[in-house]
Amino acid sequence: MIELRNLTKSYVTKGKRRYVFRNLSYTFPDDVSIGLMGRNGAGKSTLMRLIGGIDTPDRGRVHTDKSISWPVGLSGSFQGTLSARDNVRFVCRIYGAKGDALREKVRFVEDFAEIGDYFDQPVKTYSSGMRSRVAFGLSMAFDFDYLLIDEVMATGDAHFRAKSQQVLQEKCSRSKMILVSHNMADIRKHCNVVLLVQDGGVTLFEDIEAGIRAYQGDPKPVTPVTPVTPVTPVTPVTPVTPVTPVTVTPVTPVTPVTPVTPVTPVTPVTPVTPNN
């Protein structure tokens, strides 16, 4: 169970406080992999960081009895002067592995990363590809109830990508995912439900396609600076319709197709006007 209780999170930018979430309460459905979707800046990553305990809410709390990973593939936390082995050991220790379990995990990461002797060289001498190999392997060495993934599925060369996809697939048998992605293919492949993050609230779609449609039907124009999906169609079972940046649509009320539990953002001031 992951439960958000009166979650409020704001950031101060240029002296102005901007609220990402205000008094958000929500209980995540159990035993499903969740795809977090939403516009840039809607708060997907923030929500993920809050769930992962990387960020702390201003008020309220995230309540859970599940083990939740750090963002998969995180390599920024590696100490440059230490070797990958030492960095991996450190993380294993934090997560309570010692003795044989520790050695086993280190060996797993070493085998998985396939960077040879570099494994014992300082991390600062690595290429970014090598870094992410180690980082991804490290994430895979643990059994979390939930894996947090923030669009890092496409690192490394083809061989490594295939390998990581496979391991990730295996992981799915015992771990669930919370996946932040603009990539429809990834969402379709890994997630059971879609959680649309929008206007400081979240809406759950048990039907993936419905969720994706709702996400695409967002009448707000996608910020043109960042094209939303560099969709490399991975599994083109259903032809992936690249997100057509919604051309000037009149403010059509978004009809969330079968929104199962439409969690209305708790900002009580505005009545339910369709998309502000």
Add this chain to the structure above:
Amino acid sequence: MPLIPHKNYPSPQDSTRKKASNRMKRSPWQIQKTVILALLLRELKTRFGAHRLGVIWLFLEPALQTALLMFIFSFMQKQALIGIEFPVFLLTGVMPFLMFKSIAMRLMNSLEGNKALFAYRHVTPMDTFVARAVLEALLYLAVFFILACGLIALGYRVELLRPLEFMSIIATLAGMGLGLGLILSVLADAVPAAKTFVGMAFMPLYLLSGIFFPLTIIPEQYREWLLWNPLLHAIELVRATFFVNYSVDNGISFAYIFSVTIVLMFVGLWLYRYRRLEMASS
């Protein structure tokens, strides 16, 4: 997507799955312990830099200071202190001071070096502070004893008369460093420019802490001013555990440094509590 065939990677849990499944949830105390231990080991590896020059400096700094002070004072008419070996006297002053300074300064710079670690949810700024403080205290204690052994080898008499008292003074001093370090780290996080100033502030403190003079040679009327400095108390107390007939001023008290430690810790923890979210966010 057609997977490129490759060797099948056994998940590391496969063999330990059984263990994992009936794995107990770790208690907060267990987590705290493992995190601080892991940080300690990590700090130990990174503390001295890539080329291990730091190790040399760790020994050289107190040794050089002691030697330099000896050199300077050999030209002066030094107050005869009966039964006190001068280099031992200096070392017992230099070491506690350096330990305190190092704890405070390294805590102040702790956030910079460790910010990325807060992505692992168990690691909090406080863990890094505690780990650093413990490591510094242990390192300087070790250096102290090694240098003391060096002095013995050179033919000086070094005798720790009351080891328990010595340890409790050092522990209190380390706690004081932790308290001050907490305050400084909050300060440095809020006002980064303050760091240089803090470094400079330790200079006069060096002169006022009785590292190269016993308080008793200071005229009575000035003593009460110097006695405000808790480091002076700590150093005088440390010396009293080394020398049989070391006369200590009546104003010197363990209670004072203990209260200062409590106050600094309180203020430090309060500030930390108040600012911990800003400090942890990267």
